[in-house]
Amino acid sequence: MSDSIGDTTAPEIETETESEVETGSDSVAEAAVGDEADPTITTVDNPVVKANELTVHYDDVQALQPVSMGIPQGEVTAIIGPSGCGKSTFLRCINRMNDLVDSAQMDGELLFKGKNVYDDDVDPVALRRKIGMVFQKPNPFPKSIYDNVAYGLNVRGDDENLDERVERALKRAALWDEVKDQLDESGLELSGGQQQRLCIARAIAADPEVILMDEPASALDPVATSKIEDLIAELAEDYTVIVVTHNMQQAARISDKTAVFLTGGKLVEFDNTQKIFENPDHQRVEDYITGKFG
Numbered sequence: 001m002s003d004s005i006g007d008t009t010a011p012e013i014e015t016e017t018e019s020e021v022e023t024g025s026d027s028v029a030e031a032a033v034g035d036e037a038d039p040t041i042t043t044v045d046n047p048v049v050k051a052n053e054l055t056v057h058y059d060d061v062q063a064l065q066p067v068s069m070g071i072p073q074g075e076v077t078a079i080i081g082p083s084g085c086g087k088s089t090f091l092r093c094i095n096r097m098n099d100l101v102d103s104a105q106m107d108g109e110l111l112f113k114g115k116n117v118y119d120d121d122v123d124p125v126a127l128r129r130k131i132g133m134v135f136q137k138p139n140p141f142p143k144s145i146y147d148n149v150a151y152g153l154n155v156r157g158d159d160e161n162l163d164e165r166v167e168r169a170l171k172r173a174a175l176w177d178e179v180k181d182q183l184d185e186s187g188l189e190l191s192g193g194q195q196q197r198l199c200i201a202r203a204i205a206a207d208p209e210v211i212l213m214d215e216p217a218s219a220l221d222p223v224a225t226s227k228i229e230d231l232i233a234e235l236a237e238d239y240t241v242i243v244v245t246h247n248m249q250q251a252a253r254i255s256d257k258t259a260v261f262l263t264g265g266k267l268v269e270f271d272n273t274q275k276i277f278e279n280p281d282h283q284r285v286e287d288y289i290t291g292k293f294g
């Protein structure tokens, strides 16, 4: 099996429907202080995902103004901002989920490990195995718990040591202990929080490098939310996690870096999470995180 995202022979799997690197730099944000900086330029060591002047239109509506930022490997990056500011649009560019929207037009570059994911030779299905996605509403298949996790592997005929890999993915998603005696039962019978961890296990089974999460806990109760937050911290030991959230306390709790998008689809600030929440460079970011608007 090829790991290449440009491997156009990669078999189809389901699953979900729906500035240069500067080494030796501590700073992730080099935006000029003040609100006139346009666009925000960011530099990080070792970015796994990098946007260069990425813009998105839906027909005539510009959803993202040119976004340039590097997302560091092996960390949790939160994307926050008011409703309609382009958070999901940006996230969905990273694994080309916006391809599924006819009116969406992407320009600029979105690099995954240095390769533009919009190059003609990139297979979006193979890309989505490397960059998995978890949605706001848990969306397990109407299949057994086991088959939910094994599905992608089965579809591409990659069924060696399947039991072991299913167990490993469920353990990694902190669900194994709760479901190990009911693997044949339907995934739909699990609680909402368990279903979301099942979806995370399904993404993990494909052996991704990056996991995108679009408001993964917003449909869950506080206990289930707390479990997902703990899990995100654990996942960052092995994966790069990029999470869109409306919940600023959650962003502050779970992320290493935070990107703030504001109205008009503009990336206004991107920096270490503590800096964003304690001493942002931009007044508008401070106003947003202190609840003055949004």
Ligand SMILES: Nc1ncnc2c1ncn2[C@@H]1O[C@H](COP(=O)(O)OP(=O)(O)OP(=O)(O)O)[C@@H](O)[C@H]1O
Residues within 6 Å of the ligand: 058, 061, 062, 063, 081, 082, 083, 084, 085, 086, 087, 088, 089, 090, 101, 103, 246
């Ligand atoms: N499929 C689509 N077709 C047309 N316009 C869209 C589509 N998806 C998003 N948009 C528009 O693009 C802009 C950005 O939307 P997006 O969903 O990315 O924002 P968001 O910050 O994730 O919002 P929310 O927090 O409410 O989910 C909005 O103006 C939205 O109406």
